[in-house]
Amino acid sequence: MMAKPVGIAPEGDILETRRPAEGGAVKSLPGPAVWLDERVGIAKLGKAGLRKVFPDHWSFLLGEIALYSFIVLLLTGIFLTIWFKPSMAEVEYQGSYELMRGLQMSQAFESTLAISFDVRGGMLVRQIHHWAALLFMAAMTAHMLRVFFTGAFRKPREINWLIGVGLLSLGMIAGMTGYSLPDDLLSGTGLRFTDGAIRSIPLVGTWIEFFVFGGEYPGDMIIARFYMAHILLLPAILLGLIAAHMALLVYHKHTQFPGPGRTENNVVGYPLFPVYMAKAGGFFFIVFGALILMGATLSINQVWLYGPYNPAQVTAGSQPDWYMGWVEGAIRIMPGWESSWGSTTWSWNVFIPFAILMGILYTGLAVWPFVEAWLTGDKSHHNILDRPRNAPTRTALGVAGMVWYGLFWVGGGNDIIATQFNVSLNAVTWFLRIAVFVGPVIAFIVTKRLCLSLQRADRERVLHGSESGIIVRSPAGGYHEPHAPISNDEAFTLTQHPQYAPLEETPSHDEHGVKQSGPGSVSGLHARLSAWFTGDDIAKPTREEIADSHHHDDEPKQLH
Amino acid sequence: MGALYAALSPATQVAADTGMSAQVAEGKALFQVTCSSCHGLNGEGTSQGPSLVGVGAAAVEFQMATNRMPMAKPGAQAPRKVVQYTAQEINNIAEYVQTLGPGPAIPKSEQYDYSGLSDDDIARGGELFRTNCSACHQAAGNGGALPNGKYAPALQGVEPLHIYEAIRTGPQQMPVFSAGAIPDEDVASIIGYLKGMEEQPSAGFSLGGLGPVTEGFAAWVLGIGGLALVATWIASRGARAK
Numbered sequence: 001m002m003a004k005p006v007g008i009a010p011e012g013d014i015l016e017t018r019r020p021a022e023g024g025a026v027k028s029l030p031g032p033a034v035w036l037d038e039r040v041g042i043a044k045l046g047k048a049g050l051r052k053v054f055p056d057h058w059s060f061l062l063g064e065i066a067l068y069s070f071i072v073l074l075l076t077g078i079f080l081t082i083w084f085k086p087s088m089a090e091v092e093y094q095g096s097y098e099l100m101r102g103l104q105m106s107q108a109f110e111s112t113l114a115i116s117f118d119v120r121g122g123m124l125v126r127q128i129h130h131w132a133a134l135l136f137m138a139a140m141t142a143h144m145l146r147v148f149f150t151g152a153f154r155k156p157r158e159i160n161w162l163i164g165v166g167l168l169s170l171g172m173i174a175g176m177t178g179y180s181l182p183d184d185l186l187s188g189t190g191l192r193f194t195d196g197a198i199r200s201i202p203l204v205g206t207w208i209e210f211f212v213f214g215g216e217y218p219g220d221m222i223i224a225r226f227y228m229a230h231i232l233l234l235p236a237i238l239l240g241l242i243a244a245h246m247a248l249l250v251y252h253k254h255t256q257f258p259g260p261g262r263t264e265n266n267v268v269g270y271p272l273f274p275v276y277m278a279k280a281g282g283f284f285f286i287v288f289g290a291l292i293l294m295g296a297t298l299s300i301n302q303v304w305l306y307g308p309y310n311p312a313q314v315t316a317g318s319q320p321d322w323y324m325g326w327v328e329g330a331i332r333i334m335p336g337w338e339s340s341w342g343s344t345t346w347s348w349n350v351f352i353p354f355a356i357l358m359g360i361l362y363t364g365l366a367v368w369p370f371v372e373a374w375l376t377g378d379k380s381h382h383n384i385l386d387r388p389r390n391a392p393t394r395t396a397l398g399v400a401g402m403v404w405y406g407l408f409w410v411g412g413g414n415d416i417i418a419t420q421f422n423v424s425l426n427a428v429t430w431f432l433r434i435a436v437f438v439g440p441v442i443a444f445i446v447t448k449r450l451c452l453s454l455q456r457a458d459r460e461r462v463l464h465g466s467e468s469g470i471i472v473r474s475p476a477g478g479y480h481e482p483h484a485p486i487s488n489d490e491a492f493t494l495t496q497h498p499q500y501a502p503l504e505e506t507p508s509h510d511e512h513g514v515k516q517s518g519p520g521s522v523s524g525l526h527a528r529l530s531a532w533f534t535g536d537d538i539a540k541p542t543r544e545e546i547a548d549s550h551h552h553d554d555e556p557k558q559l560h
Numbered sequence: 561m562g563a564l565y566a567a568l569s570p571a572t573q574v575a576a577d578t579g580m581s582a583q584v585a586e587g588k589a590l591f592q593v594t595c596s597s598c599h600g601l602n603g604e605g606t607s608q609g610p611s612l613v614g615v616g617a618a619a620v621e622f623q624m625a626t627n628r629m630p631m632a633k634p635g636a637q638a639p640r641k642v643v644q645y646t647a648q649e650i651n652n653i654a655e656y657v658q659t660l661g662p663g664p665a666i667p668k669s670e671q672y673d674y675s676g677l678s679d680d681d682i683a684r685g686g687e688l689f690r691t692n693c694s695a696c697h698q699a700a701g702n703g704g705a706l707p708n709g710k711y712a713p714a715l716q717g718v719e720p721l722h723i724y725e726a727i728r729t730g731p732q733q734m735p736v737f738s739a740g741a742i743p744d745e746d747v748a749s750i751i752g753y754l755k756g757m758e759e760q761p762s763a764g765f766s767l768g769g770l771g772p773v774t775e776g777f778a779a780w781v782l783g784i785g786g787l788a789l790v791a792t793w794i795a796s797r798g799a800r801a802k
Contacts, residue, residue, distance in 0.1 A: 099753060275798075279794050298778060299766050306699045307690050316699075316703070317698045415705035416705075416773045426709075
């Protein structure tokens with residue numbers, strides 16, 4: 001039995017050139033379309049848009065999950081705004097939930113309870129909204145990881161990557177403000193956390209706190225302010241950024257995985273109409289349906305169990321939603337360092353995990369496309385995606401980052417882990433304090449080695465074909481395993497990627513002793529970093545090596 | 561029932577030579593077999609276990625009727641187990657320990673009866689619970705972690721008697737809340753609130769009631785995981801059936 005060939009992109013049958021020739025006028029449209037065309041020119045739009053080709057891969061749909069979750073957020077959010085009262089005015093609860101009757105609470109919390117218990121369908125919509133928020137952030141994160149590991153952020157898509165980083169960070173703030181609105185004990189505790197994080201900013205922290213809360217925490221304005229941000233400001237910016245994100249996607253055309261017939265100058269896939277319209281439209285309803293299913297069957301944020309917010313109370317098991325969990329974790333495992341200089345207090349225990357760590361992550365993400373281009377010296381357009389193994393250092397850095405993030409994430413749930421798995425809270429914390437430094441290094445080394453091994457396996461496969469699994473004994477008594485040559489298509493897929501030679505240091509001074517610092521000059525450090533980033537690739541087989549190996553394979557091999 | 565028994569049992573047959581009731585004598589005998597290896601032959605405590613002088617009958621009833629005591633093995637905290645002793649045996653030991661030094665007695669059922677409470681009382685019990693208890697036991701009584709492997713247990717399904725006794729005697733890591741801090745009627749309100757919460761239906765599968773951690777886990781595993789499977793199916797379908 002032959003070993004299964006590795007999956008390569010299937011041959012598509014529809015090609016779109018990146019520079020379509022200008023066509024003539026569209027004829028034979030039905031009546032209403034003609035009417036519309038004469039007024040807004042839909043024929044030209046449709047001609048360009050409807051036949052737009054998208055390549056197929058499951059991972060290209062992760063971004064769609066984020067988009068559809070956002071639409072669900074808008075739809076359910078509109079419903080919630082009809083009933084929610086963004087006010088911190090105190091009222092006495094007299095609604096349906098018996099266990100809180102007669103309790104003083106904010107109007108925000110009262111109306112959240114009303115949405116949950118007294119508005120028809122309110123509980124379902126609230127739960128769908130919250131699940132959609134979690135899914136929106138998760139899908140954006142998964143989509144970002146896909147883009148990172150396949151190198152889709154490279155030229156010409158750096159700006160779209162930056163928009164994506166903006167969407168991710170604004171989505172986080174949108175989620176955080178929404179989490180705070182119900183004004184239950186959990187959301188208030190989260191707000192207290194945010195307040196502490198703001199205050200930890202040296203020198204200006206207290207001032208910013210007074211600015212945000214309109215006085216000392218919690219004040220009586222923050223819900224109304226967060227409400228404005230949550231339903232107006234942030235969705236508007238998100239919507240604008242999403243529009244720009246998608247406009248650039250259309251302008252650049254979608255990237256595609258390497259395969260026969262796929263070049264930097266074409267897109268192989270199916271046209272928007274009818275195939276992709278059906279696929280994407282169908283997927284929207286599947287995402288919407290999945291969210292309704294989750295909202296209907298899985299309880300989320302049962303605010304009535306937490307009770308109204310009271311700054312004097314705090315509950316065990318207080319966690320933010322998952323996308324803030326890693327910051328929570330970093331603060332939980334941080335030693336309690338604090339300095340007092342003069343009249344000022346410097347809360348390193350909060351400031352380092354909150355501001356420095358978030359700064360490192362988001363800045364790192366934002367600058368990465370430019371750093372990588374600087375390391376490789378690559379200035380060419382890329383429309384063919386990388387297989388992650390073919391960019392081993394990038395892939396290893398990405399996995400190290402995921403491990404780093406994941407360990408902080410675990411820290412955010414250290415108490416849940418302690419109680420659910422019967423381990424000591426202190427042991428979890430101390431393990432993480434060390435692991436956040438050691439774990440990423442191990443992950444980097446292991447991932448890089450795995451990528452290089454996979455490169456070697458690819459090289460081996462191109463040169464010697466796939467293992468047949470048949471051991472043949474020759475009349476002379478030798479053993480060998482015949483290898484079946486792989487198809488040209490597969491060989492192309494395995495060898496099409498560019499490989500970079502590390503940048504070489506250029507002389508820092510010319511023969512006259514004049515310092516050289518032109519755009520083409522490479523410093524010693526730059527050269528060393530470039531070698532670190534690109535230098536370990538396993539050379540892909542050359543044409544000669546492949547030709548040579550075919551002759552070589554004709555001779556029976558001896559196994560000893 | 562233990563309390564009722566303690567209140568009604570004719571336990572005062574006097575053994576003339578020791579001045580000790582038969583119940584106490586039986587309790588002492590059982591204590592010396594089951595408890596003394598850690599707490600000492602006279603409950604004075606050893607390096608393995610604390611002194612029981614002055615802990616009171618309520619502490620014994622709580623620890624033994626939830627079978628936290630006797631401990632199966634030394635550890636950060638004694639977990640709740642299936643009860644091994646009859647109510648009579650537990651009461652005997654409780655009465656014996658009460659003779660070592662005065663402490664909280666096993667309460668009468670009217671001390672923690674919450675059946676006659678109004679909505680306002682229950683809501684007030686919720687406020688008291690969130691203020692005094694939720695920092696460790698979690699707002700919905702789901703329990704929480706404490707340092708070094710210790711924990712505040714979940715409160716669902718705990719007998720009202722045991723909640724009362726825990727508040728008054730402060731077992732293991734728990735502080736003592738005396739009647740001066742939380743009077744009996746407030747304890748009853750707290751118990752009424754906890755029992756009221758147990759009767760509330762959940763808005764779907766509760767995912768363990770652990771809050772955002774399990775919710776985030778579900779969003780990733782069920783949400784992204786499930787939809788990635790669908791995406792794989794969608795991406796594998798072309799315009800032509802293959």
